[in-house]
Amino acid sequence: MTAPLALETRKGLPEELRVLVKQYPREMWQGHANFGGLTAFWLDRHMMFRGLIDKLVEGSEIRLDRGDPRFGPELSRYTGFFLNQLHHHHMIEDQHYFPQFIPLDARLERGFEILDHDHHALDGHIHALAEGTNAVLGLIAERRDEKDEVARLLAAQRDFRRFLDRHLEDEEELIVPVILEYGVDDG
Ligand SMILES: [Fe+2]
Ligand SMILES: [Fe+2]
Numbered sequence: 001m002t003a004p005l006a007l008e009t010r011k012g013l014p015e016e017l018r019v020l021v022k023q024y025p026r027e028m029w030q031g032h033a034n035f036g037g038l039t040a041f042w043l044d045r046h047m048m049f050r051g052l053i054d055k056l057v058e059g060s061e062i063r064l065d066r067g068d069p070r071f072g073p074e075l076s077r078y079t080g081f082f083l084n085q086l087h088h089h090h091m092i093e094d095q096h097y098f099p100q101f102i103p104l105d106a107r108l109e110r111g112f113e114i115l116d117h118d119h120h121a122l123d124g125h126i127h128a129l130a131e132g133t134n135a136v137l138g139l140i141a142e143r144r145d146e147k148d149e150v151a152r153l154l155a156a157q158r159d160f161r162r163f164l165d166r167h168l169e170d171e172e173e174l175i176v177p178v179i180l181e182y183g184v185d186d187g
Contacts, residue, residue: 020177036185
């Protein structure tokens with residue numbers, strides 16, 4: 001993926017992929033007759049992911065600010081849940097959810113390529129975040145000072161949040177207008 005469209009550097013969808021979202025801006029989604037249960041559920045999952053990465057960032061910030069005995073157990077539990085669920089979410093999108101939309105609108109084919117690239121990019125970031133988290137948890141388990149490693153992890157978590165926000169926003173602005181235009185939410 002060329003730099004302007006890569007997840008890590010992209011500022012949003014290119015203009016030619018914003019044709020439908022201009023017709024269906026975010027404010028009108030919920031009230032639209034074609035906005036169904038499956039779309040609402042899917043957007044809720046995105047909100048859950050945003051909430052989880054916020055919680056992880058906040059947990060590391062608090063740990064660096066002052067000690068917190070719940071830090072290790074919560075970091076372990078929330079990171080495990082977050083990364084597993086996110087990986088699963090991408091698989092469902094790639095294998096079941098997106099393929100039904102791709103033939104609907106040839107103008108958006110490029111958009112689905114971008115989302116596919118994002119998922120691969122996020123896979124790499126998921127692995128990096130898991131490794132950084134395990135490094136911190138390993139130090140805690142050995143009762144060694146984990147502070148420097150937490151600072152590194154916090155930087156990775158903040159980067160991850162930025163990449164995930166970019167992906168979710170662009171994905172929503174590509175997919176939801178397609179659903180509204182073609183009435184394909186059967187949930
Ligand atoms: Fe996605
Ligand atoms: Fe998604």
